[in-house]
Amino acid sequence: MKQSLYQPINGEIVEIIDESPTIKSFVVVPEGGFKFKTGQFVELTLPGVGEAPFTPSSSPADTEKMEITIMKAGRVTGMLHECKKGQKVGIRGPYGNGYPIDDFAGKEVYIVGGGVGLAPIRSLFLTLADRVKDFKSVVCRYGAKTPEDFIYKNTLFGSWQKMDGIEIKLTVDEADGQWKDNVGVVTTILEPNDVNIKNAVAVVCGPPIMMKFVTLKLLEFGFRAEQIYLSMEKNMSCGIGKCGHCMLGKYYVCKDGPVFTYDRIKDYPNIWD
Amino acid sequence: MESAFINKLKPLLDAVAGQMDVYVPKKVGQHFVYSKYDPSAETGVEFNNVRVCTPIKEFLFPLRELAAVFPEPVEPKEIKPFAVFGLKGCDLRSIEILDKVFTEDEFEDPFYVARREKMFIISSDCFEPAESCFCSVLDGKPFAQSGFDLNVSPVNDGFIVEAGSQKGRDFIEKNSELFSGPGDGLLAERDKNRTDTQKQLEQNNAELKFDAPIKRIVENSQDSDVYDEEAKNCIECQACTRVCPTCHCFYLYDTKQKDYFAKMEMWDSCMRLDYATVAGGENPRKILGDRLKHRLMHKFSYFLDRYGIDMCVGCGRCVDGDAGGIDIRAVFKKLSQELKGKGKKKAEVGK
Numbered sequence: 337m338k339q340s341l342y343q344p345i346n347g348e349i350v351e352i353i354d355e356s357p358t359i360k361s362f363v364v365v366p367e368g369g370f371k372f373k374t375g376q377f378v379e380l381t382l383p384g385v386g387e388a389p390f391t392p393s394s395s396p397a398d399t400e401k402m403e404i405t406i407m408k409a410g411r412v413t414g415m416l417h418e419c420k421k422g423q424k425v426g427i428r429g430p431y432g433n434g435y436p437i438d439d440f441a442g443k444e445v446y447i448v449g450g451g452v453g454l455a456p457i458r459s460l461f462l463t464l465a466d467r468v469k470d471f472k473s474v475v476c477r478y479g480a481k482t483p484e485d486f487i488y489k490n491t492l493f494g495s496w497q498k499m500d501g502i503e504i505k506l507t508v509d510e511a512d513g514q515w516k517d518n519v520g521v522v523t524t525i526l527e528p529n530d531v532n533i534k535n536a537v538a539v540v541c542g543p544p545i546m547m548k549f550v551t552l553k554l555l556e557f558g559f560r561a562e563q564i565y566l567s568m569e570k571n572m573s574c575g576i577g578k579c580g581h582c583m584l585g586k587y588y589v590c591k592d593g594p595v596f597t598y599d600r601i602k603d604y605p606n607i608w609d
Numbered sequence: 610m611e612s613a614f615i616n617k618l619k620p621l622l623d624a625v626a627g628q629m630d631v632y633v634p635k636k637v638g639q640h641f642v643y644s645k646y647d648p649s650a651e652t653g654v655e656f657n658n659v660r661v662c663t664p665i666k667e668f669l670f671p672l673r674e675l676a677a678v679f680p681e682p683v684e685p686k687e688i689k690p691f692a693v694f695g696l697k698g699c700d701l702r703s704i705e706i707l708d709k710v711f712t713e714d715e716f717e718d719p720f721y722v723a724r725r726e727k728m729f730i731i732s733s734d735c736f737e738p739a740e741s742c743f744c745s746v747l748d749g750k751p752f753a754q755s756g757f758d759l760n761v762s763p764v765n766d767g768f769i770v771e772a773g774s775q776k777g778r779d780f781i782e783k784n785s786e787l788f789s790g791p792g793d794g795l796l797a798e799r800d801k802n803r804t805d806t807q808k809q810l811e812q813n814n815a816e817l818k819f820d821a822p823i824k825r826i827v828e829n830s831q832d833s834d835v836y837d838e839e840a841k842n843c844i845e846c847q848a849c850t851r852v853c854p855t856c857h858c859f860y861l862y863d864t865k866q867k868d869y870f871a872k873m874e875m876w877d878s879c880m881r882l883d884y885a886t887v888a889g890g891e892n893p894r895k896i897l898g899d900r901l902k903h904r905l906m907h908k909f910s911y912f913l914d915r916y917g918i919d920m921c922v923g924c925g926r927c928v929d930g931d932a933g934g935i936d937i938r939a940v941f942k943k944l945s946q947e948l949k950g951k952g953k954k955k956a957e958v959g960k
Contacts, residue, residue: 384865
């Protein structure tokens with residue numbers, strides 16, 4: 337008989353990067369390599385403890401290893417934060433649809449991220465940066481609670497800012513002494529003329545409350561619901577549209593998503609909860 | 610031979626039991642449950658006039674099973690052929706529904722498929738529908754139409770056995786000494802029994818004739834207070850989802866054994882408070898009424914949109930099993946009334 341649909345492949349954590357007081361990135365080497373599309377997710381198992389869904393934050397171009405950025409939020413993520421280099425893990429996936437980047441070609445890509453929501457966006461960003469000429473422009477707006485809470489600080493404050501064809505603006509909810517940039521939630525740095533809305537797509541990823549208000553703001557600017565791509569976080573467990581935990585209306589977020597344009601989900605109850 | 614006649618059930622089941630384990634209905638209190646058939650027992654087997662209490666999904670999608678072993682995977686256990694006797698029309702439809710989920714294109718579940726292939730299905734006609742049976746409301750019949758290997762219909766002095774698959778035809782042929790020809794009179798008797806039971810069912814459910822399809826009634830109920838009202842009686846026992854033959858939510862959890870790790874798969878219930886909660890604490894259905902609504906929407910709208918079939922067979926197990934007294938039929942009635950009310954309001958506004 338064939339192996340179970342839930343058989344993980346073995347992997348190992350080879351590096352751990354402290355990103356912020358509550359967020360770490362784990363570099364994982366899956367046995368035999370691993371292919372995924374940007375925006376797809378994996379189920380990462382900490383053996384004997386449990387598994388949880390994460391969208392890799394690294395570029396899909398690297399099939400030898402992947403980076404998974406994890407905020408300490410619950411039981412499994414708490415235990416993952418205790419792990420040391422060399423920890424064995426299990427990986428299932430990749431699951432879901434990912435970002436339809438070919439559909440973004442020729443358009444202005446307006447990326448709005450907040451907090452740990454930068455993780456999937458980093459993977460998207462690296463994918464777009466590899467073929468930046470295919471897009472009219474790539475415009476990024478990122479927010480974090482405080483300067484310390486930004487993840488990928490080195491590249492975010494450094495090399496990414498200098499890339500051709502890419503424009504980045506940052507903001508924090510609360511500044512510290514050194515912060516000279518914008519202060520305010522991420523919606524305060526969104527301007528109607530950041531991109532030419534007629535030929536743009538917006539990609540939003542962050543905490544639910546931030547996604548909600550960014551979506552409302554974008555609609556107010558004149559974005560149509562089908563131009564807004566949301567990366568939805570639900571309780572994905574099986575990953576293949578069977579167990580039911582991640583249902584959002586008629587959709588299984590794990591299989592039909594996790595990336596949805598707003599028009600597909602807007603009429604269902606409590607989508608931001 | 611498609612149909613045959615046999616005097617008693619015992620020789621039929623003994624012949625099946627000669628080849629594989631057989632599970633048969635056994636009356637416990639007021640209800641039937643399944644137990645393994647013992648050919649040496651003198652009492653033989655009881656014919657269940659109505660569906661058993663427990664859902665058939667147990668045989669295909671067990672309450673708990675080993676989903677994966679790692680880091681060193683082990684060869685999954687081979688499934689041995691087994692037979693189940695006494696499935697009703699509603700049970701066969703519930704298997705059709707589970708097939709949609711577990712044999713779906715790229716995500717076919719090999720464990721489910723193995724059990725499905727190894728299961729020899731001996732269905733039987735209903736004789737005395739339970740008070741809670743409402744299959745007729747969902748276009749169900751109190752007898753098997755498809756999806757069985759053999760079907761058994763009680764008639765005067767015996768049973769008509771009909772083959773519904775190649776496996777069934779082979780069985781009748783191989784065991785031809787057990788059977789005689791059914792005769793036109795007996796077939797006519799079977800058909801009359803079926804019509805009578807069907808009529809009785811329709812009579813029992815006469816009040817459940819609605820002006821709109823159930824899909825529309827349920828979809829229209831997004832803003833209804835009915836669910837919050839019903840939630841006042843719900844004690845969150847989750848029995849409705851456990852006994853439901855089509856509910857198939859499950860969760861995966863990890864365990865540490867002596868020298869390996871195991872991933873287990875176990876039934877879950879969308880009625881559970883933290884069923885949809887994410888690690889950050891957000892929960893789209895923290896209100897019980899919203900969970901009741903989601904369950905109905907899933908059964909009569911979402912599933913239908915995805916698979917073209919309702920995720921309910923009208924077996925009434927949830928009505929019997931509900932400790933809080935929620936009756937899905939009463940919920941339909943209330944929601945249907947609300948839809949009618951809305952129609953009226955619209956008509957008045959239009960005047």
